[in-house]
Amino acid sequence: MSLWTRLTGWFALLFGLGYFALPLLGLTEFSLRARRGVYSLDAYAKVIADPEFQQTFLYSVSMALVTIALGVFLVLPTAFWVRLRLPAARPYVEFITLLPLVIPAIVIVFGYIRLYNTSSWLPLTGTIMGTNFLLAAGYTTLALPYMYRAIDTGLRTIDVATLTEAAQSLGAGWTTILGRIILPNVLVAVLSGAFLTFAIVIGEFTLAALLDRPAFGPYLQRIGANKPYEPFALSVITFIITWGCMGLIQLANRFTTYTKAPR
Amino acid sequence: MSFLEISHLEKSFGPLRVVKDFNLSVEKGEFVSLLGPSGCGKTTVLRMVAGFETPDTGSIHIEGKDVVRLGPNARKIGMVFQAYALFPNLTVSQNVAFGLKVAGVGKAETADRVREMLSLIGLPDLGDRYPFQMSGGQQQRVALARALAVRPRVLLLDEPLSALDAKIRVSLRSQIREIQQRLGITTIFVTHDQEEALSMSDRIVVMNGGIAEQVGTPFDIYNKPTTKFVANFVGTLNTFSADVTDAAAGRVSVGGTPVQLPAAVEPAKGDRIGLAFRPEALHLGRAIGREVTLPAVIRAVNFHGSVIRIEVEAAGTNVALDTFNRADTPPPQVGDAAEVSFSARDVIVLEY
Incomplete structure (x- = not known):
């Protein structure tokens, strides 16, 4: 490799790192300047002590968990069935799961409000539980491209058809096959889909704001519009959560002994 | 009626007729091999007996009952696959115990049966290993133990030795035959390897183009082939x-x-x-x-x-x-x- 190529490589790497790291550094540095003249964690303390932060954060975490459960419940059997019995339908199913990337969240939420408003045939927005359910359904849709791809990739690493037939010949029904054989073998893939879903739900604004639910995204926006240092502290916290999720994916990978199996 | 009676079985995939008017009677405890070249329909017949494929016409009777309408999980048939198909997330013991657990067998009995099966296949100390920690031959023996643990009525072996190297193949085939004879389990074995079929079977069904060309003992198949195909294919x-x-x-x-x-x-x-x-x-x-x-x-x-x-x-x-x-x-x-x-x-x- 010539010196020139090597230098260009290093420059590209440093440029990329700077592109990502500098704004983050600036953000973090500014979030520490709440006390005049010295660096302090005042903004973080204030944010964490804010009861609204705790409530909205807790709400979003619970919504994320519900969304993950809904997503796994919907995607795992679908992806499994498509691989096992309907391989010809795969391109169509993939296309459908990609739609949320091209249809904006605002279109989805307006559709929901129009279909399920209080004067409709199914007035879901009339109750808190109903609206929560709509929000979870919306989040599931938004996370669908990531969840489907993660699980489908996981299923590709195992011989779904033969494992299913082996389990069937031993007397297992579909629930046992999915719960005891397929899910544990794609658990790492399911977890990475779950963490991606978690990261999406924690920061999501449009659906929660338009359905008027006390989620973390709208809270972030409100603080950002009204406070000087706190929104930056909140952004750093959100970054840490997201990166924490990524770290957890790696950790999950490391702790599953049988994933080292050549398949 | 024989223990396993296959009558007038037919199967097509699209325009292709893979199995044509296939008939076979297997007695209890008999070891029958389906032998033929690739695409002759032998695996399709086996998969229809297992319940993974539904025949277009014909019947499959086990102990006098037609099982065509039964799902694969209700037929009480053990199957061993070419690709071992051990569950990668379960240890050897858990793999062997899987069918027993599904059937609701008690913990103590399950543990006893697992121990019995592992010693039957000569791997009594490897219960705690995961499949990826074992050789191909060991994995296939575990797959055999797993299939036998539920005490199936019929054992189906779908080219179980094809993925193994030559030496292990020879030793495992005599081990499979010995276990089959010891348990007296009715077995159908699919292979394209004539040496395997000749050395292991009580009877051989030579298949070609979806039909059974000749059914007979290894001695008869080898020495008295009735069709040109059988004469050329075997030996x-x-x-x-x-x-x-x-x-x-x-x-x-x-x-x-x-x-x-x-x-x-x-x-x-x-x-x-x-x-x-x-x-x-x-x-x-x-x-x-x-x-x-x-x-x-x-x-x-x-x-x-x-x-x-x-x-x-x-x-x-x-x-x-x-x-x-x-x-x-x-x-x-x-x-x-x-x-x-x-x-x-x-x-x-x-x-x-």
């Missing part, structure tokens, strides 16, 4: 073409040498017929009990250790014959003139 076959001189008396001529066949030749077979021999039926040189002798030229000599396969040209045809190696007799040289002899009793008459 090596040498064929001389012969002119019929007297059909009723069974007299023919091979390259001018008269041969008296033990039975009459059917006139429908025409003026020319094929006389086929296994390599061991031909002898280099003259020998007592082999009344026909043909002049020959040595064309190739392949030394296999205990056996030497020699190719000679006789009566205008290249044929192969086997002789045992003897340390005091070196093999003949290529180009040497020789004689080959055979007995008309060992002839398999083929139509042209």
Whole structure:
């Protein structure tokens, strides 16, 4: 490799790192300047002590968990069935799961409000539980491209058809096959889909704001519009959560002994 | 009715008829092999017995009951796959216990059965291993134990030895046969390897183009093939073409040498017929009990250790014959003139 190529490589790497790291550094540095003249964690303390932060954060975490459960419940059997019995339908199913990337969240939420408003045939927005359910359904849709791809990739690493037939010949029904054989073998893939879903739900604004639910995204926006240092502290916290999720994916990978199996 | 009775089974995939009017009766405790080339329908028959494919027409009776409408999980059939299909997330013991757990067998009984099965396959100490920590041969033995643990009515083996290397294949096939005989379990074994089928089976079904060409004991299949396909597919076959001189008396001529066949030749077979021999039926040189002798030229000599396969040209045809190696007799040289002899009793008459 010539010196020139090597230098260009290093420059590209440093440029990329700077592109990502500098704004983050600036953000973090500014979030520490709440006390005049010295660096302090005042903004973080204030944010964490804010009861609204705790409530909205807790709400979003619970919504994320519900969304993950809904997503796994919907995607795992679908992806499994498509691989096992309907391989010809795969391109169509993939296309459908990609739609949320091209249809904006605002279109989805307006559709929901129009279909399920209080004067409709199914007035879901009339109750808190109903609206929560709509929000979870919306989040599931938004996370669908990531969840489907993660699980489908996981299923590709195992011989779904033969494992299913082996389990069937031993007397297992579909629930046992999915719960005891397929899910544990794609658990790492399911977890990475779950963490991606978690990261999406924690920061999501449009659906929660338009359905008027006390989620973390709208809270972030409100603080950002009204406070000087706190929104930056909140952004750093959100970054840490997201990166924490990524770290957890790696950790999950490391702790599953049988994933080292050549398949 | 036999223990397992397959009648008039048919199966098509799209326009392709894969299995055509397949019939087979298997007695309790019998080991039957389905032998044939790729695409002959043997695996499809096995998968229909297992319940993974539904036949278009026909019936499959096990212990007198038609199981065609039953799902694979309700047939009480054990199956071993070519790709082992052990559950990667479960240990060896958990794999073997899987079927018992599904059936709701108690913990103590399950533990006993798992121990019994692991010692049956000769791996009593490997219960805590995961499949990826074992060799292919060990994994396939565990797969066998897992299939047998639920005490199935029929054991189906779908080319279980194909993915293994030659040495393990030979040792595992005698182990499978020994376990099958010890448990007396009715077994259907699918293979494309004639040596496996011949050495393991009570009976062999030779399949071709979706039909059963011949059903018989390994001895009959090898020595008395009833169709040209079976004769060619099972074992090596040498064929001389012969002119019929007297059909009723069974007299023919091979390259001018008269041969008296033990039975009459059917006139429908025409003026020319094929006389086929296994390599061991031909002898280099003259020998007592082999009344026909043909002049020959040595064309190739392949030394296999205990056996030497020699190719000679006789009566205008290249044929192969086997002789045992003897340390005091070196093999003949290529180009040497020789004689080959055979007995008309060992002839398999083929139509042209």
